[in-house]
Amino acid sequence: MIAIAWVNLVRLFRDRTNIFFVLIFPIVLIMVFGLSFGSGFAPxxxxxxxxxxxxxxxxxxxxxxxxxxxxxxxxxxxxxxxxxxxxxxxxxxxxxxxxxxxxxxxxxxxxxxxxxxxxxxxxxxxxxxxxxxxxxxxxxxxxxxxxxxxxxxxxxxxVSVPGITVRFSATGTAAIPRSITSFDIAATSQLLLFTFLTSLTGAATLIETRRLGLSRRMYAAPVSSRTILLGEAAGRVCVALTQALIIMVGSGLLFGVRWGDPLGAGALVLAFSLVGGGAAMLVGAALRTEQQAVGVGLLLGLGLAAIGGTMAPIDFFSETMRRVAHLTPHAWALDGFAELLRRNGTIADILPQLGVLAAFAAALFGLGAWRLRAALTR
Known part of the structure; x- marks a missing residue:
């Protein structure tokens, strides 16, 4: 199982285009959005x-x-x-x-x-x-x-000249505390966008594995189908986790991005990576060609990210669109990070979001494993 998962991770970085889209492009976007939306940059x-x-x-x-x-x-x-x-x-x-x-x-x-x-x-x-x-x-x-x-x-x-004194006051609770920078907001949304997108487009490697006959050879070896399924599932999760950790560490070192409670942030990233891995396994098992996987991956990755609030702040959505957004895992993950960053929450405060993400992951992995088993034994 570990060998199968490791091969999937190696194949991700052997494609040189992935080095740009996985390592460089997300960090560049975080920098652009952070500077564009009030980073304290002085002209x-x-x-x-x-x-x-x-x-x-x-x-x-x-x-x-x-x-x-x-x-x-x-x-x-x-x-x-x-x-x-x-x-x-x-x-x-x-x-x-x-x-x-x-x-x-x-x-x-x-x-x-x-x-x-x-x-x-x-x-x-x-x-x-x-x-x-x-x-x-x-x-x-x-x-x-x-x-x-x-x-x-x-x-x-x-000379002190008497004049009009204007006093300012604020009521209510700010949606975003002043301690949160635009880099924090940009990094959170880009982490969810690219983790899910990289997972879906990376499903093409699972189709390539089947097309080249590697799956049949593994199935013919003294390895159970359960081990093969677990290895492919672990490989999909490793790809998602790698993308998420690159964004977390890179944005933290370069832009001082904070992620809130470390235990809570780690649990959110793991849960969302499981969702991305399950979705990738389902796409890779259901489609027949790599081109189909890349096209569907881009469509679903960008479309669900837009609906889920990673391209535009979900606070700007209408009440109806907020309900629609929460049909995606992105909105639940954003709610979890908002709890950690805006209200200094802990892992106990984001248990509802973690539960929903776990349900997404279980459903997607269940469907993906069923479909992949059928494809392997056909």
């Missing part, structure tokens, strides 16, 4: 000038705002080139007469260069807010003009 802002005292004060305020990563560039031409080539999200050009214009109460223009993209437009709004705050004393001095510029700026910075 790069190129700044020219800023060597005089007042200009340096503006640049320092931009750096400490926490909304951008300030990068010093040599001149306006270098700043424009950086924006055009995508090295910079935007650029701010501070003229050389910035300090002199403010001290003489004359208008000064800061040039902002960006592409018409949402991030750049939001960055422009942030720069305007910081600039207004930094130049407020100078504008107040220009309004008064009673004394030296430096003295008026100092006095304006010390």
């Amino acid at each position: 790069r802002l190129g700044v020219t000038g800023g060597t005089t005292p007042l200009a340096a004060e503006l640049v320092a305020a931009l750096e400490t705002s926490g909304r951008m990563q300030v990068v010093r560039v040599g001149d306006a031409e270098e700043a424009r080139d950086g924006v055009e080539r995508g090295r910079l999200a935007a650029a701010l050009i501070i003229p050389e007469n910035y300090d002199r214009a403010l001290s003489r109460y004359t208008p000064v223009t800061l040039s902002f260069i960006s592409r018409q993209e949402p991030d750049a437009l939001q960055l422009g709004a942030a720069i305007r807010a910081v600039t207004d705050q930094v130049t407020m004393p100078a504008r107040a001095a220009a309004y008064v003009r009673d004394g030296s510029f430096d003295e008026l700026v100092r006095r304006a910075g010390q």
Whole structure:
């Protein structure tokens, strides 16, 4: 049984295309989704000038705002080139007469260069807010003009002007705690998507085993049919577990992804791998060609993942679609990970989800074993 399972795992990685889709592609998708949906990534802002005292004060305020990563560039031409080539999200050009214009109460223009993209437009709004705050004393001095510029700026910075106080409060419970990052959410959904998808597409190796006559030779050897079935089932589960562990370890090391209670997360991964292995065994035993297995595997793997909430957050689904989603094992596994991550649950809190996944696995393995036994003895 162990030998049969090991051969299935070796055959998975002997196909070089699987090395990309099993090892690299899931990690790349986690990185893309994590960066796209609020990972704390700060856009790069190129700044020219800023060597005089007042200009340096503006640049320092931009750096400490926490909304951008300030990068010093040599001149306006270098700043424009950086924006055009995508090295910079935007650029701010501070003229050389910035300090002199403010001290003489004359208008000064800061040039902002960006592409018409949402991030750049939001960055422009942030720069305007910081600039207004930094130049407020100078504008107040220009309004008064009673004394030296430096003295008026100092006095304006010390004056406390009464205004309107806005207080913010929140009610209810947040669906996603702030401690959970977008990488955590992306890694969870991609783990379920690729574990199930790799299991189904890997069912082609079981068909190849039958087509090449390997199954008949194993059946003719002094090995019971039960051992062959257990070996093929273990092989399918090993493929699913390998894919899941690659995503868990890789995302944890590269992006600091947390999976909650280790015992609970391990039980969820094992249960879902059993589901994927059972589905792969059924597909591999029911279909006749590898092409059919790959086509059906892609259709079922992507379709059930979309319905089950791994491509779009299940929180956005309507009540009816949530009920439909829970006809798939993906939705139950997502509920289990949500319990572990959002509410700091333990394995005891996810027993209902584990029970449903175990039922899925038992049904799929039962049908797959029955169908494979029939195929072997036909």
